[in-house]
Amino acid sequence: MYGLVNKAVKELVIEKFGEESWETICTKANFADGDFLSMTPYPDKLTFDLVASASEVLNIPVEDLLFAFGEYWILYTAEQGYGNMLDLAGDTFPKFLKNLNMLHQRVNSLMPDLKPPSFSVRNEKDNYLELVYNSHRTGLIPMLKGLVSGLGKRFDLTVECTHMIEEEGSHIFAIKW
Ligand code: HEM
Structure with missing residues (x-):
């Protein structure tokens, strides 16, 4: 994933738990450098290793870290020049x-090696919809829930997001607000 993601993981850890x-x-993830370039792609394995190692060092389940990361991402990207x-x-x-696909298409124009997720919306009703999520990666469902919760906060809403089912590789989330 692009360094921007790893940088956000680093910032979140430092803000909450210190340098x-x-x-x-x-050290535990065998990453000697300690710093990242936002616009450079890094192997996904590095991001997953850092999260796994953070889980061990901080004694926090990976799912909880990914959820917190998702919430943080909405604030972090706004600060890093993506507010517009x-x-x-x-x-x-x-x-x-x-508009999540359109958003990632815009990001893609700045980050040509981006492997973005893709989304669609179905069964829209009053204060309810189902979000269909497709990814090249596995294990990021808690992050998606955190992102949706963070987006809710951006709009001052209390949001409920439940992973309903996996249908032919797509993950369906029921979202109420
Ligand atoms: C301006 C805001 C945003 C930027 C700059 C951004 C950018 C990125 C980047 C750089 C990645 C890593 C993918 C890669 O490097 O190949 C990513 C992944 C991801 N993004 Fe976004 N994103 C933004 C907002 C959002 C929002 C609002 C959501 C959903 C509510 C979202 C959902 C995801 C998910 C779930 C992934 C994980 C990758 C996967 O599932 O394969 N993003 N995004």
């Missing part, structure tokens, strides 16, 4: 969810 924890996590892109993705929560 020393981050250094221990990097977030604004353009929609001025309401459901509109935003319908």
Whole structure:
């Protein structure tokens, strides 16, 4: 994944647990460098290793870390110069969810090696919709839930997001607000 993702993991750990924890996590993950270039792609394995090592060092389940990371990502990207892109993705929560592919297409124009997830929306009703999520990666469902929760906070909404089912490789989430 692009270095921006790893940088966000690093910032989140340092903000909540301090510099020393981050250094221990990097040592455990055999990552000597300790720093990342936002616009450079890194192997997915590095990101997953860092999260696994953070889970051990901080004694927090991987799912909880991924959820916290998802929430944090909405704030972090806004700070890192992507605020405008977030604004353009929609001025309401459901509109935003319908524009996630467009948002990642815009990111893709800056990051040509991006392997973005893809999304669609179905069964939309009042304060309810189902989000269909497809990814090249596995294990990121808790992160998606955190992202949706973080987006809810961006719109001052209390959001409930449940992983309903996997259908032919697509993950379906029921989202209420
Ligand atoms: C301006 C805001 C955003 C930026 C700059 C951004 C950028 C990125 C980047 C760089 C990756 C890593 C993929 C790679 O390097 O190949 C990624 C992955 C991902 N993004 Fe976004 N993203 C943004 C907002 C969102 C939002 C709002 C959501 C969903 C609510 C979302 C859902 C995801 C998910 C689930 C992944 C994990 C990758 C996967 O499933 O394969 N992103 N995004």
